[in-house]
Amino acid sequence: MSITREEVLHVARLARLALSDDEVDRLKDQMGGILDYVRQLDTLDTRDIVPTSHAVEMGTPFRDDSVRPFGDKEALLANAPDREGDFFRVPRIIED
């Protein structure tokens, strides 16, 4: 199955990946090859089959929706690429 350059660029935008031209060309071929390979699943009749999202059946466990303090705010902020006081600093994203 072939996939176009435009499709690769569209998916890259959805995935938030700024790809170089070389990467787009390479991914176009490699994704096409992988999608070809996985299309073999189409030969299986799965009309009445229930999908499996988790292999071990279990219910959804519930807990109280209670606040528990983490305590080490500095450890969280230490990883921030950029900070201002107790905030993660990011570029302006809303235009005037």
Place this chain on the structure above:
Amino acid sequence: MANPPVHEWTLLAAAKKVREKEISSRELTRAILDRIERLNPGINAYITVLPEKAMKDALACDEALRNGRTPGPLHGVPVGLKDIFCTRGIRTTCGSRILRDFLPPYDATVTGKILSSGAVLLGKQNMDEFAMGSSTETSHFGPARNPWAPDRIPGGSSGGTAAAVAAGLCFAGVGTDTGGSIRQPASVCGVVGLKPTYGRVSRYGMIAFASSLDQAGPVTRSVPDAALVLSVIAGHDPRDSTSVDLPVPDYLAAAGQGVKGLRVGLPREYFEEAGLDPAVRASVENAIAALAAEGARMVEISLPHTRYAVAAYYIIAPAEASSNLARYDGVRCGHVTCCAGGLIEMMSRPRAEGFGAEVKRRVMIGTYALSAGYYEAYYGKAQKVRTLIRRDFEGAFSKADVILTPTSPTPAFKIGERTGDPLTMYLSDVYTIPCNLAGIPGISVPCGISEEGLPIGAQLLGRHFREEDILKAAAAVERAIPLPRMAPAMEA
């Protein structure tokens, strides 16, 4: 018989000697740290080594023993963790450039359990980037090497862990397995690796790759050692909603039981695979003969949907990965590379610079498979095929208690041999992937050595939450086919 050198001891022997004060944790830890200093530059099994911290912790272990404190099961024994488990205040990279400076603010549950068992943490072990790979070649920190043949891969993604265990650079390690990432490296490095049932071990603080498949488990030099580590890390954790609230059995006792009357299923499809190396086939047949000689009963079974497992996996795992890896957006960690161009640009640059080629490929495949108009055709279809694969195993386990297969179709391949073609690399997981899709436990145990001197492993699969069965079968193979656990090349 001469006493084996310290670094060749099993985990159980080392723990016993520390407990009985035959050796101090300080001496034991010093010996392994010296070995790491000497051999790690060649093998690259560790991304981060913690010499000062490990020696300090070892001294504290000795002090605690002197003060009569009750030791935990791994008291004073130096071990390693794959660099995917968060370690509070200790750099955790997941093999990626994007996390190269990440200091986790908390410990993973696995980390916490290993530390509270008394073990001394030596460092964080090398891995394929975000656990995506079968060779440890996708690590941002360079490939790890197979201690049996340094021009070959140690498997992946837990390749650093398997290489460290095989080279005597720790007494045990904990890895993770999404499609074979514990069992395949264990197989090609000649050590034991166990992937528990999905839900048996908490995933809290373990950096997520494919959340419906990921599971942590031990890599060790013996089956009883794997049983011991599993008993330390298993158990319910309220912080992981998929961890299961079941009692933890005595795995060590199970590893000592015989296999008389155990029904061992041999899936015909696994032995018909075109890519199966003749040396691997012959070694796995030796494991079959060994189990039969111990009184196990062989039954032929069929897992007809095996041939679709790799295709289903390479939709499901990348789809889940593309969602999990969306959090690396350059806001909460990493570095800011640009400010112009708005939000999408701000996120897209650090991701493009921080992720390697394999991670990008999988994020792209996963995003494509989940995108509008394709979801049903890919992800939905793959999840239905997953049901068929699960049913195969349910049928097989009505006739057999465990299933025996090769772990990897070939011994370790050469570094660089498969990096050009992602699909060939993916097909090296053909025997290990179905187990993850079905959520069942699996173990790889050494069962032979090829003519070129490369280790070969056999895989045993069991029913959900029946790790005892695969442990006792693997222990029987280990007893019947004694093989060196330490890579001989290391002793040159």
